[in-house]
Amino acid sequence: MTRDLWWMTLAQGLWGLGFGLYGLLFPLYIEKLGGGPVIVGLMSTVSGIITAFVVFPGGWLSDRVDRRTVLIWGSIVAVPVPFLFAMAPHWEWLIVGVVLYFGSAFSVPTTQAVVVSEASPNKLSTAYNVVMSVFGAGMVIGPTIGGYLTSHYSYQLVFILAGILYALSTLAMAQIQPHPPVPIQKTHQVEWRPKTRPRYFQWVIFSAGLATVQGIAWPFVVPYWKTVGHLSIETIGVLGSIAILAATVTGPIWGRVGEKLGIPRALGAGLGLLVVGWMALLWAPESIGWGLFSGLMRGVGEGSRGLQGVAVGRVARPGEIGTAYGFYNLVTELAGALAPLPGGLLFRNWAYAPLVIATFFTAIIAWWLWNGLPGRPTPAPPITP
Numbered sequence: 001m002t003r004d005l006w007w008m009t010l011a012q013g014l015w016g017l018g019f020g021l022y023g024l025l026f027p028l029y030i031e032k033l034g035g036g037p038v039i040v041g042l043m044s045t046v047s048g049i050i051t052a053f054v055v056f057p058g059g060w061l062s063d064r065v066d067r068r069t070v071l072i073w074g075s076i077v078a079v080p081v082p083f084l085f086a087m088a089p090h091w092e093w094l095i096v097g098v099v100l101y102f103g104s105a106f107s108v109p110t111t112q113a114v115v116v117s118e119a120s121p122n123k124l125s126t127a128y129n130v131v132m133s134v135f136g137a138g139m140v141i142g143p144t145i146g147g148y149l150t151s152h153y154s155y156q157l158v159f160i161l162a163g164i165l166y167a168l169s170t171l172a173m174a175q176i177q178p179h180p181p182v183p184i185q186k187t188h189q190v191e192w193r194p195k196t197r198p199r200y201f202q203w204v205i206f207s208a209g210l211a212t213v214q215g216i217a218w219p220f221v222v223p224y225w226k227t228v229g230h231l232s233i234e235t236i237g238v239l240g241s242i243a244i245l246a247a248t249v250t251g252p253i254w255g256r257v258g259e260k261l262g263i264p265r266a267l268g269a270g271l272g273l274l275v276v277g278w279m280a281l282l283w284a285p286e287s288i289g290w291g292l293f294s295g296l297m298r299g300v301g302e303g304s305r306g307l308q309g310v311a312v313g314r315v316a317r318p319g320e321i322g323t324a325y326g327f328y329n330l331v332t333e334l335a336g337a338l339a340p341l342p343g344g345l346l347f348r349n350w351a352y353a354p355l356v357i358a359t360f361f362t363a364i365i366a367w368w369l370w371n372g373l374p375g376r377p378t379p380a381p382p383i384t385p
Helices: 003-022 026-032 037-062 067-078 081-087 091-118 121-133 135-152 155-173 198-227 233-261 263-283 288-303 306-315 318-338 340-349 353-370
Strands: none
Touching (some): 003 067, 003 135, 026 091, 091 318, 121 306, 135 233, 198 263, 198 340, 198 353
């Protein structure tokens, strides 16, 4: 871990804590300002689509200008958002903040590109998962603090504190060194085709497929627990925190496992644990004990999914890492944003259906990866023109 990676880790942690203060409570705030369930769903869809369509141009930009500049502006754009939320008199006023916040995701591929360029090749998996998973730590601590402050004081106080944390995160990000673009060899400029980049496109397609499978089920875990398991909101919140905590803590560990076993087998093992978690959820939705076990297994398994990003970084060429991550995020974000639509139809007709489908296809993918697929083992062999 270099100096810049530690500063980025701190920035990610502060940002995650700021978002964690209000992220889970935001649907309730929308309803407080007059928006119903349809508006909540609309905001979620809009945020996913905005994210999907800004990450590719953001990745392209990060290969052509100083990456430090992209990272700082990505933070600056979103710093005012919590203050806009605090001042909103009606739910329509939240739209501007939602657009700004998720529009700032243009800097996400730049974060990934800087990690790949800063980390040593034999430690890339660990460094990538540390930087990218620390955001989740705030999502474990933040909701408890935000819930307490909201109950005893106000949403406005929560948003103001979140804005301050965003500003501190921006200051931390500003401490990294400049990262000027790496010149791209002319022979590589027109080779963005599956035929010439088989391993890259293989990982992109695979990741989009996995995002689709998980996206069908993940949004409906809470409704499933509520309608099928008849658990209280407080209990569901604790079980959800267990899953987030497990994913955050085990992310760096999966990085080390990936360095030892290779990314395909490590990711296959992680998805196998995710399958165990889905099965436990299906087996006893009303049991708190099984719910804790399910949350733990799903969280540990989810922690391994950062290895997909490591694989993309290893097969991307030095001057094109930002663009590679931009397209990767575009495809996976779109898949994740659209998958809940059929998941919702399935859930409405049979509440078990999304989870059954996710369990079945995740198991197939886990078996496929454990047997050494997709592609050749990582780390990748040297790339030749």
